[in-house]
Amino acid sequence: MIWNADHTTDSLLKLVAGRSEVEALRLLTELFPGQVAFSSSLGYEDQVITDMILENDLPIRIFTLDTGRLFEETYKTLQRTNRRYDTKLEVVFPQHEAVEELLSKKGPYSFYDSVENRKECCFIRKVEPLNRALKGVKIWVTGIRAEQSGNRQEMQSIERDDAHDLFKFHPLLLWSFGKVQEYVKEQDVPYNLLHDKGFVSIGCAPCTRAIQPGEDFRAGRWWWEDESKKECGLHAK
Numbered sequence: 717m718i719w720n721a722d723h724t725t726d727s728l729l730k731l732v733a734g735r736s737e738v739e740a741l742r743l744l745t746e747l748f749p750g751q752v753a754f755s756s757s758l759g760y761e762d763q764v765i766t767d768m769i770l771e772n773d774l775p776i777r778i779f780t781l782d783t784g785r786l787f788e789e790t791y792k793t794l795q796r797t798n799r800r801y802d803t804k805l806e807v808v809f810p811q812h813e814a815v816e817e818l819l820s821k822k823g824p825y826s827f828y829d830s831v832e833n834r835k836e837c838c839f840i841r842k843v844e845p846l847n848r849a850l851k852g853v854k855i856w857v858t859g860i861r862a863e864q865s866g867n868r869q870e871m872q873s874i875e876r877d878d879a880h881d882l883f884k885f886h887p888l889l890l891w892s893f894g895k896v897q898e899y900v901k902e903q904d905v906p907y908n909l910l911h912d913k914g915f916v917s918i919g920c921a922p923c924t925r926a927i928q929p930g931e932d933f934r935a936g937r938w939w940w941e942d943e944s945k946k947e948c949g950l951h952a953k
Contacts, residue, residue: 723747728874728883737765737887738772744855744885745775751854753777755846756805758793759918760896760911761859761888767905768887770801776857779806779849783841784815785920789910796906808849814840825922831941834923841920850880860886863893864917864933893933 731747732740745752754769754776756762769776780794798804818826818840827834850856862871873889888896893916900907910918914926917937927936 723883725872725874725876725883729872732874732885738768738774740885740887741768741774741776741857742772744857748854750775751852752857753779753850753853753855754857755849756780757859757918758790758797758908759859760893760900760907760916761861761891763793763797763905763907764896764899765857765859765887766797766801766805767899767903770803771903777806777853778803779808781842781845781849782807782809783920784810785841785922787908787910787918787921787924789908790918793906793908800906806849808845810841810845814844827923828940834938834941847880850882853880854882856880856882856884858884858886859888861891861893861896862889 728744728747731743735743741752752775754762754765756766756778758780766778768774769778794805794807818837822833827837856877860871871886871889873886875884875886877884899905908915908918910926914928915924915936916927916933918924919937923938925936925939927933
């Protein structure tokens with residue numbers, strides 16, 4: 717199969733309907749050869765997808781964003797993943813000039829002062845590097861799950877992303893957190909040990925904490941901000 721410029725969200729949804737996650741991923745690589753990429757945060761969900769890709773030798777480029785503020789456990793997860801699968805995940809860094817200017821002008825913790833400052837930091841460390849990493853990509857695979865936040869409940873497994881001129885595919889969209897944990901255990905997938913300490917969504921160290929029983933899944937991200945503002949700009953939803 718080759719890419720058809722006439723593909724739409726609906727046509728792609730019909731093509732992947734009823735297929736397993738691996739089957740759907742394989743089909744998309746046939747429809748868009750050399751243009752499928754997976755962005756991994758090295759968290760639970762993303763490690764599941766990484767396992768699916770590498771264990772099935774799918775021709776999907778895997779990259780991760782190193783913001784410069786990650787937990788030590790996250791770097792260890794990267795190391796263990798590379799060793800387990802005998803691979804080398806692509807690492808994308810922010811532009812050092814932008815980071816230097818931000819820290820010189822506003823210091824290392826400006827993101828605590830305002831939502832605007834926090835989004836500025838997220839843009840420099842995450843959004844801009846992601847934009848570079850997605851150049852030439854037509855299918856962006858993500859680890860998004862619907863139950864992660866209220867504004868993801870209405871999402872479809874394939875969406876059009878006009879900002880990046882591509883389609884996004886969320887193979888685990890309808891998976892429960894329990895199913896993710898079960899897969900990781902059964903397949904002995906390397907995972908971030910912070911998950912054993914109450915961390916469910918893991919980002920930059922200064923902006924992530926463990927959640928308490930009964931708290932929302934996203935409560936550990938930017939916990940000092942209003943609930944409605946808890947996105948960094950990587951995903952519109």
